[in-house]
Amino acid sequence: MIFVIKYFFNNKKRRLKIIIPIRCFSCGKLIAHAYKPYLEYLERGESSEKAYEELGIKRFCCKRMIVAHVDLIDDLLKFPRLQ
Secondary structure (H helix, E strand, C coil), rough: CCEEEEECCCEEEEEEEEEECCCCCCCCCCCCHHHHHHHHHHHHHCCHHHHHHHHHHHHHHHHHHHHCCCHHHHHHHHCCCCC
16 A cells, blocks of 8 residues: 655645555554655765654554665656456
8 A cells, every 4th residue: 555645845735655664563653754854864975873863753563664775666656457
């Protein structure tokens, strides 16, 4: 299932297509909303620890969910759907 998340970043409304799990597998905290801002922090050259602190991600299980995610949606959308 592809989730579409609407969020605000720098006062701009953005839509994001992702396959990242909505909740952490271990603790159940919502984490999907933090994935794209996390990537933007890293693109700006900030450390991952600072990004986690700014996004409010404190548990190691949630950090694992974000770090271990591989974004495959663009590759998967190239193939036709099977009926």
